[in-house]
Amino acid sequence: MHEHVFVLSPEIHNNFPEVWGDEANREADAVARLTELKSRGVDSIVDLTVIGLGRYIPRIARIAAQTDINIVVATGVYTYNDVPMYFHFSGPGTPLGEPMVEMFVGDIEQGIAGTDVKAAILKCATDEPGVTPGVERVLRAVAQAHRQTGVPISTHTHAATRRGLEQQQIFTQEGVDLSRVVIGHSGDTTDLDYLEELVGNGSYIGMDRFGVDVFLSFEERVDTVARMCERGHADRMVLSHDAACLMDWLPEDLVPVMMPNWHYLHIHNDVIPALKERGVTDEQLTTMLVDNPRKIFENQGAY
Ligand SMILES: [Zn+2]
Numbered sequence: 001m002h003e004h005v006f007v008l009s010p011e012i013h014n015n016f017p018e019v020w021g022d023e024a025n026r027e028a029d030a031v032a033r034l035t036e037l038k039s040r041g042v043d044s045i046v047d048l049t050v051i052g053l054g055r056y057i058p059r060i061a062r063i064a065a066q067t068d069i070n071i072v073v074a075t076g077v078y079t080y081n082d083v084p085m086y087f088h089f090s091g092p093g094t095p096l097g098e099p100m101v102e103m104f105v106g107d108i109e110q111g112i113a114g115t116d117v118k119a120a121i122l123k124c125a126t127d128e129p130g131v132t133p134g135v136e137r138v139l140r141a142v143a144q145a146h147r148q149t150g151v152p153i154s155t156h157t158h159a160a161t162r163r164g165l166e167q168q169q170i171f172t173q174e175g176v177d178l179s180r181v182v183i184g185h186s187g188d189t190t191d192l193d194y195l196e197e198l199v200g201n202g203s204y205i206g207m208d209r210f211g212v213d214v215f216l217s218f219e220e221r222v223d224t225v226a227r228m229c230e231r232g233h234a235d236r237m238v239l240s241h242d243a244a245c246l247m248d249w250l251p252e253d254l255v256p257v258m259m260p261n262w263h264y265l266h267i268h269n270d271v272i273p274a275l276k277e278r279g280v281t282d283e284q285l286t287t288m289l290v291d292n293p294r295k296i297f298e299n300q301g302a303y
Helices: 010-015 023-039 057-065 099-109 133-149 163-173 192-200 218-230 266-277 282-298
Strands: 044-047 070-076 121-125 153-156 181-183 204-207 237-239
Touching: 023 057, 057 070, 070 099, 070 133, 099 133, 121 133, 133 153, 133 163, 153 163, 163 181, 163 192, 192 204, 192 218, 204 218, 204 282, 218 237, 218 266, 237 282, 266 282
Parallel strands: 044 070, 070 121, 121 153, 153 181, 181 204, 204 237
Antiparallel strands: none
């Protein structure tokens, strides 16, 4: 429910092409990784790469055509602070109005950038700086596009500062049904009170950074999911890695050293066996990995 094929900085690549390197090699690497994931029983991934993360759909479409895995793509804007300069002079209350809502709705209803690939989920972010004016603008635009189209919302949060609750507040003000929202990166904390508050407000929570062990250890991530299952919340959790074939924000050779488990196969190789050892049942695993994602996407319709 929260992966990436690539997280990239296209303007850097345009001017420093050595960062990206050979296009054919990059695409072949992605095809190989996704094909391996499919061979482990994963039929679909959700690629939450939006504006700000280097979304480029023609490349994703080429890769998807070479694997049997389904890649569900997203629309939205990813920022922790300001909106991108493209949006600086527009927005609610300006003569130009808010262009984001129409852009998101077009991606969902018409297709992205002249392709027939439609976004099936909306994405926004709140990090440590909190609900800055730029972040609030994106959250509200995402909420409005959600109500116009009915596709679900998935978020990035900074769990240590309980940012998910602020997102829920803004979504509620915009009339969003919180059961149609996944509060992402919730697995970065062991704070069960916070997690139960998010779930109590009706949202799904993303235990979605397995492998990002620099934020929280493998053992703590597994333990938190197991304890939430014990408390009866398997029906509100989804599992993921937030991994990518390349994320150019970090030195490429350093990532496998810093975070050796941060790849698409970690859940199947390590997390599922560890959860089972902690008493999580096969039924609960199916709920988190199959049934919940299906319910999130089945719950359609504008309102
Ligand atoms: Zn992500």
